Amino acid sequence: MALEIKQSLRLSQQLVMTPQLQQAIKLLQLNRLELAESINQELLENPLLEIAEETTQDVEQAELDAGAEPESEVALRSDGQESEAAGDDAAEVEAAPEPPSDREVEVDGQINDEFDWENYLGEYSSGGSGYESIVREDKDAPAYENMLSSPPSLRDHLLEQLSMTGLGPDELRVGEAIIESLDADGYLPLGVEELAQVSSTDTETAERTLKVIQGFDPSGVAARDLRECLLVQAMELYPDDEVLQRIISDHLPDLERRRYQVIVKKLKIDMDRVAQALDAIRCLDPRPGQGMNNEQAQYITPDIYVYKVDGEFVIMLNEDGLPKLRVNNFYRESLALGGDAEAKEYVRGKLRSALWLIRSIHQRQRTIYKVTESIIKFQREFFEKGITRLKPLVLRDVAEDVGMHESTISRVTTNKYMHTPQGVFELKYFFNSGINRFQGQAMASEAVKERIRRIIADEDTSKPLSDQVIAEMLEREDIDIARRTVAKYREMLGILPSSRRRQPLKGFGKPKG
16 A cells, blocks of 8 residues: 555644643642742743832733733633633633732822831931941941841750760760750650760760760750650659659559559559649650750741621731732833844743733732632631531532632632631631531531530540540431541541540549458
8 A cells, every 4th residue: 555645634622731821820829928939039030020009001001012912812711611722720810809908008098008118217216325326337237137046956055054064075975976866855866875886985984974964954855765754854853752753664654554553553552642643744844855946936827817897707818928010111111112123022022921920910819809708608607606617618619609610719729828707727628528417407527526626625534435425425416427437536636545535533542452
């Protein structure tokens, strides 16, 4: 059969993801801090972008100058449905009300978001206190933010104590090896033999130096296990309490498993004495190094604020740290002038990129606003009365309500937090499965978890409730739940089983015999 070359025409549909659309999808799933970082990066890379108060007229005029039809590259539709070019991942443009901005201040009927900080600081520092002259004379003084001090670390704190012990060179070398080997909780993961090998000394010197380090502050530091950590603290705080020291030394596993009768029989003491020892052990610190951990707590900054005003919930998007962008007029006007064709094409490309970024940011804010409105509509009882009124909700419910695809809702609710009258919650917290009820509507799984937590919090610690008993109690409250589901939710809440929640009852009396 002879081979031949011929041309044919064929129609087909395929998913097209333009770079601009990929950028819009990426911006949609960023939280506020990540968005601010992305914007700052674009400001560095695109000379046509600048920080200023931009208006819709500026953007439309810039689009005309760029020779592009507004929003034509992704075929976005105002009805909220996915475009043919992008399929499920198209970001929808909605006719949502613009979220209010809290960064503008109204003065004498006019909006003014600029303030002469330089003049303000100059007047403030010229009060005749002499401070201004001191700062100006010291030209090489460090910046104020670099003068902040941080608390000493566990390592520095222990090394300072080691330097004041008067130990010899060998002991100092072992002590430094011990301090450098401690983990974040203050425990020593090395044995005496390993410690002697690391510090090139004998085991007797290593053991002797370790005892010295274990006497440092914080008490219990450099212990090799929990038993040794608690025992060191007990010997320091309760030096005359031999019963407490024996319980920690020989019966810590029995305490963990709530086998109090075993301790009573072996030590020949009554239950009151065991209860007293248990109270003392609860006051000890099982992680002595954590108190001097220099890691700063990471506070959550909400992306959305929801307030109740006159019986209605008001939504405010957190725009702190988000610069307002506009197109640089100098470069935009240069397109109308004659010049090198290659340079004009470069400017036109950067102009399109700048316009798309501005539109994508506005579109992202409108989408978040719409999704938040829908969540409030579905979970209104939660916002008014708390976690126990949380309802089952899935992404499809919100997607159908706002006319978007589930993938878009998933991106909007990823890694974003909402400040509500009930506290700060991740947006995905409001989406959860349901637990059936014998009568009426299903109950959200998070609400069931909260109910289990409250039941256990109110139980008699001497007779803790089993998972089966809790399941029966929930059934009497019209909640259809199995024992294994109660056990799963209890474990998710970080609550121990009933056998390990039991506490000794004071006044139990001495054992028979």
